[in-house]
Amino acid sequence: MTAGDLSALVQQFLLFHGARYTSRADEENWKTVPVTLQVPPQPIEALQLAAGPWVVVPWRLAGADHLQVWLERLAASGSRPRVLVLAQDRALLAEHHVLQLATAHRLDIVALCADPPGVTGTAQAALVAHAFDADMQRSMASCNPLVHLAATGDARDPQVFLERLRHAAPQVPVTRSMTGINVLVYAAMVFAAAARPEGGLWSTVAGGFGTGQLVAWGANATGHMAAEPWRLLTSAFLHGNLLHIAMNLLALWQLGAMAERLLGSRAFGAAYLLSALGGAVASFGWHALQGGPSVSVGASGAVFGVLGATVGFALARRDTIPSHVYRALLRSGGMFVLINVGLGLAVPVIDNAAHLGGLVTGTAAGAALSRELPPGPQPQLGTQAAIAVGFLLVLGIVFRVALGLAG
Structure with a gap:
């Protein structure tokens, strides 16, 4: 040696x-x-x-x-x-x-x-x-x-840093919970659809859900948002088919664990939900500008927000993490965004507005909610709650503007 x-x-x-x-x-x-x-x-x-x-x-x-x-x-x-x-x-x-x-x-x-x-x-x-x-x-x-x-x-190897992070924060309850909730909602939708006279379990799994079913379960639908704004959140837990949920939850599982360990479970949960709302607001606003009806579902806005929260943490806590890790996070995050935005441009049904809205919200939330790595002092609950309320107010204002555009 x-x-x-x-x-x-x-x-x-x-x-x-x-x-x-x-x-x-x-x-x-x-x-x-x-x-x-x-x-x-x-x-x-x-x-x-x-x-x-x-x-x-x-x-x-x-x-x-x-x-x-x-x-x-x-x-x-x-x-x-x-x-x-x-x-x-x-x-x-x-x-x-x-x-x-x-x-x-x-x-x-x-x-x-x-x-x-x-x-x-x-x-x-x-x-x-x-x-x-x-x-x-x-x-x-x-x-x-x-x-x-x-x-x-x-x-200084990023993998060594991740091992230290896993040791300091071995549990990721919010990542597990969000994954589980998405799976349970999808399973409930499958069995509800299969119970219909025209339904069938395997045909539902293979073919996915129709627009009417998604709207009934709480999709982000332009014609319903003024009276039912709660759809901004519920739509983030709905998925159109098996491939849709599989891709989103795979990305959530891979990205969420590190983000939760960096931010802490409480801040990560707030960043996840804020990103889901940010993605839904951006999607609604974009389709309102286009002037046509739309139906949007999926956790991808929240998943992009998870990536954004990791990048936001890195930007805000530049002196906390090794330079090699910092550069690796920015590099991998940039590649993830470029690849997925490219796919969104190539495949019309992919909602790039939701992706970018979640990414921007998550980046800002990750920076605002960032903390010192253990064993450093952690933010107080009141401080984190105040930050979350501030984000909700901003998203609420943007949503009201989008409602005006939708007419």
Whole structure:
């Protein structure tokens, strides 16, 4: 294992437990220069990590003299780290030199040895990190937490970030609930249609529902909206056929879990419903401008809003997430939108207005409802409720304007 590998693992471990880079330059250049991370206070019974600035050096120093010079330069720059983490051969850094430097500069020095095997010093001054497979971790049950890093590679890899996010927020109840509600509504529609004299279970599943059935269940229908505005929400839980619901729920399942973990379940639920309303209002307004009757159903506006909420979070919390993850979110989000808008232009029955309305609403809601990642402080319920009410007022105004256009 190289010094760079060890540095990546240490940074990953600290980020997992709430640390943040102290500057954008450190985050961008974490592989090539010593980087500083601010480690938050940890419960003593949990980790016993020293709170304060930690400097992680991603390369091996030539020896104690080199380390002394480097520390003096660090002090001259005004940086006073609490802990210095080195990837260092024990033969090049004697224990008495480590202790002298630690005393002189008032910091703790952790020396990680990249060579196998064996503990090479006191618990404070040195740790062994030569193997990270599951068997070795089990055999090191009593070692310092730094030894228990998983071999996931690059600490800035988006996949590593997602693994940390899954660990911090393992449950996604709103994503599961929204998926379940859509399935239950579709099943109820299928069995209700199959019970009709002209119906049949398999013919309903294969052929889907007619316009009259969708309107009866609460579709977004231009001729009904003035008297029945609740259709803006109910239409987001209706689907025209099996393929329609399958595509929407597959996208919801893939996008929703990460968005819910980023925003928190309460904020994610609000963003989902607001996006559903935003998509329905946009669809109604667009068809009102066209001047003809229309019937629109589907969760796709909400699904686009889920994507938008993720992007909105990334834009609002640029300093919270790694730059590689930030760019990956924007890249994948842009591709998703371009592909689906292209499909909408090619297939007339696809409601691009609902997609874009949900996307814009979700992006704004995701930014407004964004939070610090755990274990940072989370927004109060009252604050989130006020934001949601503000969005509802704006959507209500847009809907009233659209009603005027519909005449």
